[in-house]
Amino acid sequence: MEIDCIGLFVNNMETMVEFYRDVIGLKTNWNGEPNADFEAGKCRLIMFGRNDFENMVSKQFNYPKGLNGTAEIAFTLKTFDEVDTEYKRLINLGVENVFPPTTMPWGQRTCYVADPEGNLLEIGSFGA
Template sequence: MYSPRPRFKFNTIGLFTSNNKATVDFYTKAFGFTTSWDGEQPNVEMFLGDNRIILFPRDAFEQMVSQKFQYPEGFNGTMELSLNVPTFADVDKEYLNALNNGAKSVLPPTTEPWGQRTCYVADPDGNLIEIGSFVE
């Protein structure tokens, strides 16, 4: 059966930041993202294996597009980054690691009725990050 070539390949999540340095520090220390960012350019590329996120300062983005935006205060409930870990024990371990590296707790590790152990933390800009596993 012929399968047409997809129109798009999803490859990146972009986050608008209030402080690139704080966000880079958080994602590298808490989750092991890597970057070759020079600390000065507004655009930051960060990698975790084959996954990529980009960071761009909110004020620089507004200047670039000549528009003002409203950003959520506190926790940002409009999207999440979801990180899968091997086991339930890893959920607990990575939750504590994230908190020790500056994350704010949103939901402590919880085993849900559908069989997933999950937790939520927030990065320095309030973006939600889920850490979960389906393997006990």
């Protein structure tokens, strides 16, 4: 099997689409429908409104609130310098800091920020 996409169930589609499109820089053709589809390399990122999803499947779910460590979305860059530059760019745009760029013992330079709904985003590189 091959992963086709990663999905987020979101409270506020407009805010989340704007964040991933305008701040992170993923491409989408979203025009207000209940789901959004983003180009993210070999895998797509999709979003679906929580209320719309629950109505579609006729079930209610419990969702994490605030910063949550349920999962992460990991972005990779070519160099350590690119990790530092991207981290600074995001922090300057007001994105929530979780963990500043750090070179890990296994050879990766990584950092974490959070999207507007508290999902963790890792930005890292294995290339010096």
